[in-house]
Amino acid sequence: MKKFISNLILLVAIHFVNLSWCQNIVYPWRATTAIAKNAETFEVWFNASNGQTINDIQLRGPYNSIKTKFSIQSGNWIYDVTSLNTYNTKIKVTVPKAAPADRYDIVINTTTGPETSLAAVKIIKDFKEEYYILHFSDIHAFQEKYPTTLNRLCTIIDIANIINPEMAFNTGDDLYRPNDDRMNQLFIGNKTSNTKGLNDLKAATFTVVGNHDTDFDNVPENGFYPEKSKWWNKWWGLQAYNFSYAKNRFLVINDAWIGFDPTQQITEATNWLKKEGAGNLRVGAAHIKDDEMLALEKSVNFGLVLVGHNHHIANQNPRLFNGKNIQYIVNSVRDNMEFNLYKVNTKKGTYTPINGPTAQIVYVDNPTDQNSPALYKPKLTLSYANANQGTNKTNTATIVNNFNFPIEAARVRFVMPLGSKYTVTKGKIEQSFNGTSVHIVDVNINLEPNSTTVLAIGSSKK
Known part of the structure; x- marks a missing residue:
């Protein structure tokens, strides 16, 4: 037995030595998104190779590209207390005052070529007084016998982009x-x-991080946590992180791996909160209910906890967490056609579960057809009368809301030709800007339950 364990350790060690690290932007990347206001700064954690210098940094959006000002600090910082992986360049990027609100790629142009993190930063004009958080979990993509999970995720994404949440959590x-x-x-x-x-x-x-998010073909279920952390860093990035949105605080840890002790992550989160200030709402996110999140609760006093793992018990929400009804499980993407939705009041530090106390949203009219993507009937759809590609000076958008709850400040994006100013027949123009080859008009509009809303856009006569 001792010889078997020794050989297993050797095989695991060889496997992880051979892992290639090719993503040099470690934050924000994949598991994380930076949120930054106009004229303010956000950090980028970068691993520069020997002799590699930074020429410029651009934010690349779907329709425009923005040059930024930045400052650089060299050093050596640990970004994962379990893997002990590090980065050597801390970059502070200043968002231009006139930057349109959008989700942008970060492109660092260096002497050895561009380094890119896709969809890495969400630029906002200001913190919203109220905003939605959309919550889903347990996709289990590429698991045998579950071929349609990514189709369901795609449907969630289409609906989310109409609802217009400020954040999405994938637990x-x-x-x-x-x-x-x-x-x-x-x-x-x-x-x-x-x-x-x-x-x-x-x-x-x-x-x-989820309990299935390990290299289970090569690593035992218990132990090897530094190796598992390096594996997660390689594919997803950070496994524990914290951020603020106005006076709202968000704390994320890994409570998923069997036998793993996230005490160091809890200590880091606690220290971050002391430095940042408690704010008026503290939101925790992890994979498994209760567990080590209760240890973090001692120093945080959560107001809302978001978890996954249990695929079928969201109808029991909210669950008790340290005597408070604040813990919400979301049913799995793999086995259900649901997500959870919450609305946060930024200034008051309160939240409301949407569609009833459990926050569950069944997002298609025909959930029994979950294995037949061609048959999906989403409860929220957006369509355009003309091609929405910047070739038509007029267009009409139709939003069909079959949910039995209202949606406030849903978003419609019109892609129009350059050279004109535009007006809309309904809703409020949130922003309007020239892209590289098209003009973008983003409209916010309130949707009534079980309604069809039609709004048109055309050139202004003024």
Whole structure:
């Protein structure tokens, strides 16, 4: 037995030595999105190779590209207390005052070529007084006998981009046996199967470690936590992180791996909160209910906790957490056609579960057809009368809301030709800007329950 264990340790060690690290932007990347206001700064954690220098940094959006000002600090910082992985360059990027609100790629142009993190930063004009958080979990993509999970994720993304949440939380168990192609399908989508990926969400998107998010073909269920952490860093990035949105605080840890002790992550989160200030609402996100989140609760006093893992018990929400009814499980993407939705009041530090106390949203009219994507009937759809590609000076958008609850400040994006000013017949123009080859008009509009809303856009006569 001792010889077997020794050989196993040797094999695991060899396996992880051979892991290649190719993503030099470690934050924000994949598991994390930075949120930054106009004229303010955000950090980028970068691993520069010997002799590699930074020439400029651009924010690349779907329709425009923005040059930024930045400052650089060299050093050596640990970004994962378990893997002990580090980065050597801390960059502070200043968002231009006139930058349009959108989710942008970060492109660092260096002497050895560009370094890119896709959909890495969400630029906002200001903190919203109220905003939605959309919550899903347990996609289990590429698990045998579950071929349609990414189709369901794509439907969630389409609906989310109309609801217009400020954030989306994906609380673990993403996919099995990652490789470059599978990770690209999860984050970028698949043109062949016409599916979208997590990067297509317009919301700032955050992913949590799940219990199945390990290299289980090569590593035992128990132990080898530094190796598992390096593996997660390689494919997803950070496994524990914290951020603020106005006076709201968000704390994410890994409570998923069997036998793993996240005490160091809890200590880091506690220290961060002391430095940042308690704010008026503290939101925790992890994979498994209760567990080590209760240890973090002692120093945080959560107001809302988001978890996954249990695929079928969201109807018991909210669950008690340290005597408070604040813990929400979301049913799995793999086995259900649901997500959870919450509305946060930023100034008051309160939240409301949407569609009743459990926050559950069944997002199609025909959930029994979950294994037949061609038959899906989403409860929220957006269509355009003309091609929405910048070739038509007029267009009409139709939003059909079959949910039995209202949606406030839903978003419609019109892609119009350059050279004109535009007006809309309904809603409020949130922003209007020239892209590289088209003009973008983003409209916010309130949707009534079980309603059809039609709004038109055309050139202004003024």
